[in-house]
Structures are given as structure tokens and as C-alpha cells.
Amino acid sequence: MSTAISIENLNVYFGEHHDLFQAVKNASLSVEQGASFGLVGESGSGKSTILKAITGLAPQWDGSMSIEGNTLNHKRDRSFYKTVQMVFQDPYASLHPRHSVDQVLSETLQLHGFRDVNDRVNKLLEDVGLGPAFRFRYPHQLSGGQRQRVAIARALAPEPDILLLDEPTSALDVSVQAEILNLLSDLRSEHGLTFLMVSHDLAVVAHMCERAAVMQKGEIVEVIDIADMRAGKTNQDYTAKLLDASANRVA
Amino acid sequence: MTSQNLSTREWLLSDTPESRRHARLAAMYKGWLTLRGNHMAMIGLAIIVVLVGTALFAPLLAPHDPFVQELGNRLQPLGTEGHILGTDTLGRDILSRMIYGSRITLYIVALVAMIAPIAGLLVGTVSGYAGGWTDIILMRITDIFLAFPRLVLALAFVAALGAGIENAVLAISLTAWPPYARMARAETLTIRSSDYISAIRLQGAGPLRIITKHIWPLCISSLIVRVTLDMAGIILAAAGLGFLGLGAQPPSPEWGAMISEGRRFILDHWWIATMPGLAIFAVSLAFNLLGDGLRDVLDPKDSAS
Numbered sequence: 001m002s003t004a005i006s007i008e009n010l011n012v013y014f015g016e017h018h019d020l021f022q023a024v025k026n027a028s029l030s031v032e033q034g035a036s037f038g039l040v041g042e043s044g045s046g047k048s049t050i051l052k053a054i055t056g057l058a059p060q061w062d063g064s065m066s067i068e069g070n071t072l073n074h075k076r077d078r079s080f081y082k083t084v085q086m087v088f089q090d091p092y093a094s095l096h097p098r099h100s101v102d103q104v105l106s107e108t109l110q111l112h113g114f115r116d117v118n119d120r121v122n123k124l125l126e127d128v129g130l131g132p133a134f135r136f137r138y139p140h141q142l143s144g145g146q147r148q149r150v151a152i153a154r155a156l157a158p159e160p161d162i163l164l165l166d167e168p169t170s171a172l173d174v175s176v177q178a179e180i181l182n183l184l185s186d187l188r189s190e191h192g193l194t195f196l197m198v199s200h201d202l203a204v205v206a207h208m209c210e211r212a213a214v215m216q217k218g219e220i221v222e223v224i225d226i227a228d229m230r231a232g233k234t235n236q237d238y239t240a241k242l243l244d245a246s247a248n249r250v251a
Numbered sequence: 252m253t254s255q256n257l258s259t260r261e262w263l264l265s266d267t268p269e270s271r272r273h274a275r276l277a278a279m280y281k282g283w284l285t286l287r288g289n290h291m292a293m294i295g296l297a298i299i300v301v302l303v304g305t306a307l308f309a310p311l312l313a314p315h316d317p318f319v320q321e322l323g324n325r326l327q328p329l330g331t332e333g334h335i336l337g338t339d340t341l342g343r344d345i346l347s348r349m350i351y352g353s354r355i356t357l358y359i360v361a362l363v364a365m366i367a368p369i370a371g372l373l374v375g376t377v378s379g380y381a382g383g384w385t386d387i388i389l390m391r392i393t394d395i396f397l398a399f400p401r402l403v404l405a406l407a408f409v410a411a412l413g414a415g416i417e418n419a420v421l422a423i424s425l426t427a428w429p430p431y432a433r434m435a436r437a438e439t440l441t442i443r444s445s446d447y448i449s450a451i452r453l454q455g456a457g458p459l460r461i462i463t464k465h466i467w468p469l470c471i472s473s474l475i476v477r478v479t480l481d482m483a484g485i486i487l488a489a490a491g492l493g494f495l496g497l498g499a500q501p502p503s504p505e506w507g508a509m510i511s512e513g514r515r516f517i518l519d520h521w522w523i524a525t526m527p528g529l530a531i532f533a534v535s536l537a538f539n540l541l542g543d544g545l546r547d548v549l550d551p552k553d554s555a556s
Contacts, residue, residue, distance in 0.1 A: 057449055081455040094446035097469045100274060107464070111454045136274035154450065 002069070004162055004194040005031040005054070010052045010063035012046070023049040023058075025218040033068075033161075036188065036195040038205035038212030038226075042244065046218040047198040048064075048089070051164045054196075055086055082112060085155035086164040090171045091147035092241075095139040101125070101150050102135045105157055112158040124153040127213065129183060145176035149183065155189065167195040169204060181208060200244040206230065214239045254427070282548045290291045298537035315344035317351040317504045326520050331383020336526050340512060345526050348504035352527065355505045356486060356534060359420050363485045367422035368474050371431020376462050376470060379439025390436070402491060409497040416489070416505065419498035423488050427481065431474060438470045472549030478544025483535030490531070506531050541542045 012024040024046040031037040039047040052058035054065060065072045067084055072150040088094035095104060105121045114120055122132055128149040139147055148168060155163060167182065169177040181204065188195060199205050205212050206226055214221045214236070222236045234240045259268075263280040286292055305312060315331070321342035329337050378389040396404070406418040408422035442448060443466070451465055490507015492498030499505030501512075507526040514525030 011483055055453055057452070065365045078455045081453055086450075086453055088450060090446060094450050096447040096465060099465075102271060102274070107451070107456075108454045109498075127474075136271070136277075138278075151450070154454075158454070 002033050003030050003066075004033045004035070004068055005029075005037075005196060006066045007050070007054075008064045010050065010053060010061060010065060012049050012058050013060040014058070017020035022111050023218055024053065024061075026063075027213075027215075027218075027220050029213050029220065029223060031194060031196055034192055034194055035211070036197065038209035038211045039196070039198045039215060040200065040202055040205050040212050041199060042242075045215040047164050047200075050219075051086060051166050051196065053197060054164060054228070055084065056080075078112075082158045083160055084162045084164065085158060085160040085169045086166065087148070087151055088153050089167040091144055091151050092171065094151050095147055097139055100136050101130075101142075104150065104154055108154050108157040124157055127187065128153045138222075143176075145179060146170050147156050147234070148172060148176075148180055152180075152183065152187070153170065159191075160193070162194045162196065167193060167199050167201075168197070170199070170201065177204070184208065202229075202242065214242060259434065264354075275528070286544050287379065289544040289547060291540045292547075295537040295540030295542075298533055299541060302353050302357065302537070304536055305350055306357045307352055309350050313347035313350045314343075315347040317341065317343060317348040318502050326516065326523070327379025328520075329522050331332075337520075337522050339509070339523050340516065343403050343502075345523065348509060349506065349527055349530055352504040352506045352509065352530070355499060355503065356531075359416070359486060359489050360482055360538075362417070362420045363424050363427065364478055364482075366421070367427035367481075368478050371428040371433075371476060372435045372467065372470060374428070375432040376439045378467050379475075380443050380458060380462050380466060384531040386436075388521045389432075392431045393432050396426065401425070401426045402488065405488065405492060406495070406497065407490060414497050414500060416493075416499045416503070417494055419489055419492040422492070427485065431477065434473060434477060435470045438473065439466055441464050442469055472546060474543045475549065476546045477539040479545070482538040483531075486531055486535060 007030070009027045010024055010027045011022060013179065014021045027046070027050060029037070039050060041047050049058055052069075053061045054072075056074075061074075067080065072080070099107075099218060102121060105124055106117050109117045109120055121135065125135060126131060130146060130149050130153070134142070134146065134150075135187075139150075142150065152168075163184075165184070169180050170210055172180060184195070185208065188194065195208065197205065197208055199226055204228065209226055211223065212229065213223045216238050219237050222234065224239060228234070229239075229243065232240075232243065236241065253384050262273075263277050265277065289422075294510050304430075314335075314406050319440065323336070323342065324334075324338055325340055325342040327338040327342075329335070331337055333495050334346070336349070339345055339348070374389050378386045378393075378511035405419070405422040405428045410412075412418040412421065447467060448461060451461060452513055456465075487507065489498055490505070490510060493508035499508045501508065509527040510524045513520070513525075517524050
């Protein structure tokens, strides 16, 4: 198996010279093709920032990143966006309030140069479990779970290999969370996707991923197999603490 | 027929539109229903419809030629036979002049509404989205325009461009765009960092597409409201320029110019200034009311409920 995402010694900064803030310090990780990798840690530990650096939304970084063997520089081209897509945390903020589902998906398809837009929109909606009835709705006519399905459809539109998931369920209530997670698992096996998933919820990561990196204050403390995590075999105190804190929920 | 109408209505209100056209028509129909529910906005709309109708059919509606002078019949009071609203200093029929003046008013309104908000939107969104040096340069230019008193700047422009209603409107537009630019920039700054803009950037969309297709639709509703609220001021500014001899030139029946003509007789012959004043008041009020109603329709957050 080849490597889908490889990150070495990544540093990400925010702000100007005098109040520069380093959000990610010396992070390294690699994700195999077709694998599902989790990033866990408390708020502000730099999990989402790693995703932002990969997608180019956080432009101040150094170190090296490569996607499917291609090294990334500071400018992303269209082929990158065809390979890597992202699902955002808050489905209430990630859909344009004045664009219907149809507009969102058609525009994405057109940007990637697809011709058979009409058929593809219907197919995408079907893939994420929304009927054609939802096609011309506006975001305010949809529930949170439905919105997140639309956001997932948008991310799938360019037929990417890698999906970056930024806490895709944390803004949803528990029953809907399970639906979305199952949908993501199904889509992953169906399309052979690689997942890099950020979550503060260890239960979600344990359900979705095979391996996970534990982050604290911008550093990767430990990379751990989910099987080991379930068994409580940790090398670091912080991981053990994190596990303890969510023990009641995992069990 | 009733059942046919009912089914059209049901088709328009359907929750599950079948085509893009259907969805757009349904959205427009729902917007119209919201607007119709707002009685004040409907009053405003009615006044503006009357104004447009008057302007279109002015030659049919006006009882007299607005330019014909009849010096023996000057300064007639309200209700004079043949001159319901009286006559002015040169014996011209005030009602006819007001009817023809509606054309000029609409012309001013349309021209300013075309130039100032669009220029402001362009400058504001580009400035807000691009940031950095572009932002600094464009906003400092905006500051320079804002720093001048509006009428003085308009006077300078008119003096440079020459007198006349077109140049007056152009001058007013040139002084009116900075507030729109500021507003559009402020909105752009909040929109540009939102997730849906990040999401479309991740689809490889360029700045031009993001600004025109994703930022403009969100700025336009507040801009329209601001334009309608500014309309009264714009009509009055045009009248002010006319009063100074730099706007509408006599014998043009521009409402503001009519007021300034009647100003000399305001104590003895109050109707000469009052009638066009009432017309300006009604039209400004109509634009304000309609603007308020449009805000309710255009604001996506409100229509969510």
C-alpha cells in the first residue's frame, strides 16, 4: 500500500511578526492509502490547523507535506482539489445561505469540469441518502444532519481520493451523529476513500479509525493503534488521562 | 378558473420543486407573499407604481403644457378653475409641472441607483476580499471622498463638468458611493472568513467567482435597503443643486427647483412650494417603506422562519 498523506516536521503559524503564534509544532504523521486516521486532542491543540495547512487555508507553514507522493508547495492547483476534499465542522456555516443544494453541487461540478452535471447531482444526492426532493431546497429548509449530508455530497463531487473530516458530527445531536458516521463509513468502503478525521470525541475516533494521533498544545504526543487504545495500552500519561476522561463514554 | 388558479398557487408553493425554473419561481412567489404581508411596504410600492405610471403617461395625464406661461393668470390659489393646484409665478399650471417633474425625479433616482451602489459594491468587496495593500489604497481613497462635505464636493464636480441634471446626478453619485463601499467592505470581512467561502475555495474557485457569485448576493440586500433610505436625501441634494443654479435648469419642472422658485412667495402663496414638497415627501416615504419591506424579503435569516 502506498502513502496517501505524509507530513514531516510541520509547523503552522498564525498572526504577524510581533505576535506570531505557533499553532502546530513539529508534527509528523503518515496515512496509508485507504486507511482512516484520527487526530484527537482537546480544543486548541492544533488538530484542525493541520487540516487547514494541508488544504492551504492556513498559508503560514514550513516543513514538508506530500499527497500521494506529490510534494505540496504553498500554492495549490486544481488537481490537488480533485484529490483532497474537506468536510467542515459546522454544517450551519459551511453552506452558502443563498444557494440551493442544486446550485452548491452544480457549481462544484462545473468548477471541476464535469459535463453531465444534471445526472451527477442526482447521483450525489442519492449517494448521501437525500432524495431528489431535496435538490432545490435552500440550507434554511434543511436540518443539521441534512445539511451535513449536502456538505459531504459537495466534498464527494470532484471524486476525491482523500477526505479531510473536521469534526463532522460535533455540531449534530447524538442520533444524527451515528447516521452521519455510518454514512461516512459506507462511502469510504464504496469509493475507497482515505480519511483524515479530526475529533475531540474518542468514541467517534474509535468507531471510525484504525490509528490515531494524540495532540496536545500543538504537538503530536503519541500515535496509537485503536486496538491498543481500547486495551488501554498507552505510552504517554496525557493519552491515558484523555482516555480516562472519556472512559465512561467509550464503555 | 378558481381550481386552475389554486393549482398554480399550489405548484408555486410546492416544497419539492422539480426544476431550476420551478424553484426560482417558487422562491420569487414566496418573496412576493412576504412582501404582500407587509402593508406599509405595499403602500410604498403603490406610491412608486403610481409615480412610474405618472411618468410614463405624463402627456396624457397633464391638463396643461408645463412650459406655457400665462402671466395674467399667475399665482392662482388652489382649486382655481382649470388649475386644481394653482399656478406659479409665471402662470404655469403646478399640477402639470408636477406630473412632468415625476419623469425627472425617476430619472435622478434611476441614475443614482445605477451608479453609486454599484461603484461602492465593487470597491468595497474587492477591498474587503483582497485585503493587504489593495484594501489600504482603496479605503484611503474612500476616506478622502468621505472627508469632503457632500454638497461642496458635488458643487466642485458640477463646476468642472458643467451645469445640468445629468452632471448633477453624476456629481451626487460620485459623492454617494463611499458609504456603500464601507458597508460592503464590512460585510465582506465577515463573509470572507466563513466556512462556505473556504469550502468554495477548496473547489478551486478564483477570487472573481467568489466575489461576484458568493459575496455579492449577500451584500446586495443591505445595499438595496441603504439605497432606498438614501433616495430622499438624493432627491433633495439634486434639488439643492438646482436651487444653486447648478442642477436642473429652468424651465425644467424639477420638483426641487420648483420649491426653490416658490420659496420667494412662501408667506403669501404657500402652495407653490408646498405641493412639490409634498410630492418629494410622498416619494421619499414610499422608497423608505418599500426598502424596509424589501429587507424582510431579501434577508435570508429572516425568511428562515
